[in-house]
Amino acid sequence: MKPAPFDYVRPNSIAEAAETLASCGGDGKIIAGGQSLMPMINFRLVKPSVLVDINGLPDLSRIELNGNRLRIGATVRHYMTATDPVIMERIPILHEAMRHVAHLTVRNRGTFCGSVCHADPAAEMPLMTLLLDAEIVAKSSRGERRIAAPDFFLGSLVNSLEPDECVTMIEIDTLPADAGWAFEEFARRHGDFALASVGTTLRERDGRATDVRFGMMGVGEIPLRLPAVEALVEGQEVTPRLMDEVAELLGDTLTPNTDLHASADYRRHLAGGLAKRALADAWRRAERGTGEA
Numbered sequence: 001m002k003p004a005p006f007d008y009v010r011p012n013s014i015a016e017a018a019e020t021l022a023s024c025g026g027d028g029k030i031i032a033g034g035q036s037l038m039p040m041i042n043f044r045l046v047k048p049s050v051l052v053d054i055n056g057l058p059d060l061s062r063i064e065l066n067g068n069r070l071r072i073g074a075t076v077r078h079y080m081t082a083t084d085p086v087i088m089e090r091i092p093i094l095h096e097a098m099r100h101v102a103h104l105t106v107r108n109r110g111t112f113c114g115s116v117c118h119a120d121p122a123a124e125m126p127l128m129t130l131l132l133d134a135e136i137v138a139k140s141s142r143g144e145r146r147i148a149a150p151d152f153f154l155g156s157l158v159n160s161l162e163p164d165e166c167v168t169m170i171e172i173d174t175l176p177a178d179a180g181w182a183f184e185e186f187a188r189r190h191g192d193f194a195l196a197s198v199g200t201t202l203r204e205r206d207g208r209a210t211d212v213r214f215g216m217m218g219v220g221e222i223p224l225r226l227p228a229v230e231a232l233v234e235g236q237e238v239t240p241r242l243m244d245e246v247a248e249l250l251g252d253t254l255t256p257n258t259d260l261h262a263s264a265d266y267r268r269h270l271a272g273g274l275a276k277r278a279l280a281d282a283w284r285r286a287e288r289g290t291g292e293a
Helices: 014-023 037-042 078-083 084-090 092-098 102-110 112-118 123-133 227-233 239-252 263-289
Strands: 008-011 030-032 050-053 063-066 069-073 134-139 145-149 152-153 166-173 180-186 196-205 208-217
Touching: 014 030, 014 050, 014 134, 014 166, 050 239, 063 084, 069 084, 069 112, 078 084, 078 092, 078 112, 084 092, 084 123, 084 180, 092 123, 092 180, 092 196, 092 208, 112 123, 112 134, 112 166, 123 166, 123 196, 123 208, 196 263, 208 227, 208 263, 227 239
Parallel strands: 008 050, 030 050
Antiparallel strands: 063 069, 069 166, 134 145, 134 166, 180 196, 196 208
């Protein structure tokens, strides 16, 4: 199909982009990578009256370290995230997750922030924002707003941005040098959307896990941070018995959908297996105290 008619604007500043969105009456869309937006426009699932192209704004194409937080600009491509040396060193779990994002052509054009804004519950980047305590920074003609990742995802393909807001960057945690981490994903083919994924980070102190973070995607309408799992693992030695308890907890509490790709029972079973594998790998890295692969 062909898209419905729309106007095209290429602003010279974020302020101009925000003003353009405000003038659209909720009918404008920001475009950066366009890997999700353009197919939806072509199928007329969305019909914006104006596309606001922010690719010409150089301040949005930066990856910057700010203390223990990393800022990823709105036009930073997936390939930039995947090859950035600071991310490789300071956030290796994000570097690993990038290996699972779609295919080369999508990674060359798609953006980290665009993937988060698209809010696909089977996409890697929304999960990373939850796991790494992200703040999504959005600007409008009314000023700047910072949105914590748990408040950003409202449903499948639905976020909490106002129609006149433009995301300028996302800020995420780096990991301590001694943090263990793991990212596990299962898809039918490499680059396809995930049936389930697990991300976890933790540290080892006196033979026990601390600072535990645990999240999943593909098993709900939004990416999930799972505090019940974190509480179960916190302060414990990560043993096969504990990993079995985590898998049992996930089986009892997750409520994934059944669709043509997998049943809810299959996704619950898969979640438990991926969780056990991820916790084992994260614990191995934490015991070594280097965070390296």
